[in-house]
Amino acid sequence: MTPVSEPVLDGDYDYVIVGAGTAGCVLANRLTEDPSVRVLLLEAGGSDRYHWVQIPVGYLYCIGNPRTDWLMKTEPEAGLNGRALVYPRGKVLGGCTSVNGMIYMRGQAADYDRWRQMGNIGWGWDDVRPYFLKSEDHHGGDGPHHRAGGEWKVSRQRLSWDILKAVQEGAREFGIEPRPDFNDGDNEGSGFFEVNQDKGVRWNTAKGFLRPALKRPNLRVLTGAHTDELVIDGNRVSGVRFRRRGGHFLARATSEVLLAAGAINSPKILELSGIGNADILRECGIAVRHEKPDIGANLQDHLQIRTVYRVENAKTLNTPANSLVGKMGMALEYALFRRGPLSMAPSQFGMFTKSDPALETPDLEYHVQPLSTDRLGDPLHSFPAITVSVCNLRPESTGTCHVSGPDRDRPPAIRPNYLSTEADRRVAVLAVRQARRIMTAKALAQYRPDEILPGPSVENDDDLIQAIGDIATTIFHPVGTCRMGVDARAVVAPDLRFNGLDGLRIVDASIMPKIVSGNTASPVVMIAEKAADMIRRNH
Template sequence: MNGTTASHASGNNASTLEYDYIIVGAGSAGCVLANRLSADGKSSVLLLEAGPKDTNLWIHVPLGYGKLFKDKTVNWMYQTEPEPGLDGRSVFQPRGKVLGGSSSINGLLYVRGQHQDYDRWRQRGNAGWGYDDVLPYFKKAENQQRGADDFHGAGGPLPVSDSRHADPLSGAFITAAAEAGIPTNPDFNGVSQEGAGWFQTTTQRGRRASAAFSYLRPARGRSNLHIETSALAQRILFEGRRARAVEYRQGSTVKTARARREILVSSGAYNSPQLLQLSGVGPSDLLNKHGIGVVLDAPGVGSDLQDHMQVRIVMRCAKKITLNDVVASPVRQIMTGVQYALSRTGPLTIAAGTSGAFFKTNPRLATPDIQVHFLPFSTDKMGEKLHAFSGFTASVCQLRPESRGSLRIKSADPTVPPEIRINYLATETDRTTTVEGLKILRNILRAPALKPYVVDEYDPGPKVATDEELLAYCRQRGSTIYHPTSTCRMGNDPLAVVDQRLRVRGIEGLRVVDCSVMPDLVSGNTNAPVIMIAEKASDMILEDAR
């Protein structure tokens, strides 16, 4: 094992400390675990985060995600390898590197997915993960502004709120969808997902409610919870096939922390499989190539990578009511800032989708296969300058892609970014669904309710009309909507990495708890499901410790 035992490492590091639990990654899942596992005041918990504290002002302003999109101080800023299905383009992959992880830089939408997503997980052999099993954990986490009901919880750590920006364009989109045959839905997380409506967000009184805000902040005063930032985990150390310690770097110092009970890897769809591979748990040919001693030949580590792709339509707006117009006017910028400072309302509270829709591209489908995000601003590329003209955007996202990719380390050096291959649009279903979704979205954008607001379609524009032209546009302009999952997939088959209690198969004392364990991608945004997964995992970990 190339000297990767905890006892070897401890002998070289006199400052080795011991904890009951070590959590690697203070993202959405890690913050939940840190709160729940330290709540009894008895179990000692170490939480390691590679990034800094969440002190950046723009983290706490909802629209600040635009400022953080390419801020390397809080963002891993990964890139895919050239994507064959996207004309060989590399796709930017922002991931949070800060307390709160991606929940500190994401688009803030609270979407759980469809009931059927979780029943499908259960049908694939993951007992305890059906919709009826996970609903109590969604409710436990939630502090729903509208109050508790059969589908929602009140009084949980995670605030879930209605929009605080009265945007006429976003309302007109919902009416236009109804005119195009898509019913209005007041709650995408209730009885059914299908329909058009307003998104709810993980905000509290106009401020971002990241996992660090919601779960870590209330727990930070506990003497049994230790939080280390700017601490990059380099590898997990084993005694035989039992995980015993984590080696991490803080500045120029390498430290080792031992776990009496368990090590919990919560580093996300990219960094969790990367850490396992660096530690000797992964495909043996890959590990041998990089001179890493094989602790466990686990070919599934880093396999089955899935992500949602979005393709955007940009419209020129006939009225100066878009965020483009606010940004273009110094006076309106000041007024917007004052409005936010005084009332926590207005354009600065906009999430990465104000209103939206879920619909079927084929009436024979049981559930929607497309999600639309509507935004009252426009740009050529997300994270870049807004257009000089008045504009708004609506994008389609295929909810259940068939395409699968992979995550592989490129080096035994933990600071080298991994090789990310997603293989967008690799299957006929993915291509057809996305094109059909664009055609239906165009119908909505041409409906009477939006006519007073529309000058014309700017991108792709009328020159793109046939299915072939739309597919070519998808290849030229399609991009991620930031939902990578499933690289440490839960299941019972030979390629499954964790079992239904999220324990790494073939290893003792090691679990993975984050979006990488999803058996497949949920039909919607991924943050709420990750928090649910960590809530459920916390109960399982505490049960197993008894």
């Protein structure tokens, strides 16, 4: 490595946070509430002050955009018939909260109780619920399950579609009842998603947590700072080596280094530092500094199956989005009122239900959208249609995320291993069949839904699995690659301290031992809130 010169970083810091994404912005805010603590926050990406970050529908122009996305891909996946998927990761302050679907979702109480039952004391629903509430600023104000006044804004969506209301009525015919709140610990039912927005504008953790903290003199933030490796002195992580604007720098942490680079980049940084599975490190030409076999293992993600239905007598986004007049009308409505299609999250309407009535809690999540394409990133269809996406909330399939060599700028090899278990393939088939049943509801008859994907001719289980492999895609929820636990192989302990090295904690989605039953952004905010409390008590 290029020799490191001491930077002018005005001395050592108590904490060096690697990653100003979903968790890092929360940590920076909470830790600098103590004026005696000095914090350095390193972010490899740039500013989030970009119009397509702020406009909710701009996620379409942020994903695949080198300004806002790290442009990662999975390796070819056997379960997806050899396809490799694009794997967006936020490349700006706020991380994935700057490019995601903005859905506010906590998951199910049973998710966190399961973490506790695995030995992670302090992570049950009753333990984590106060941390969801701590940062929440809910549109409904204070109540039994929500609070107002926090940093994390939760709003109603500012548009509606009759066709989605009809899907809700149709689902009711099959026992999926409307639910007023997905976030009280039991999300079974149907409803319109609440979103992290403020008056029709995206709300990310950079706005909610980092901007207020930037006013404090004890926080320094460096963007464009690429972490090369953690500094290990004996049995302690004492700092970070990073590159910025052509220079090489060393930042020292007198208390702890807090790794918050996410489920993909946190294991990458550990492995490049010589911390990980010894066989993989040696194969990649990296000297082993500390062996921890499960780093980069246990990758879990939600795979969504996009079923598409052409409809009649219905307004969907396809029609106005395919005409100049329609686009101008949408732009004007947003410019004047911050309403309309440009204010919409990718999914407006959702359902949580069971693939098998014998299950205790829902294992399927639907994201229903008033638009359609052949595949994500393609132009919208020229005819009115809706997409009824459904995913298995608790997949058994687990994958890996590992470096493939010592090159620090090379993306890691991401292998989610989708649909690799018989149980996951069975649930996928049941999910498509359930979606088809819902679309035959009387409430939808006036719209004459006609299945385009996977297509009505695809009927037997084997053909359905083949078709699912062709159309399924990630919903961008990778977790678990530095899992929390009490066994010897766990990467971090329940206090998120690294098992085997002092001075290091990991605070991001990678610590989840099992994926939550819903969208993952707000659970990561909760993890960071809880971690900040533990860190401050220690300090």
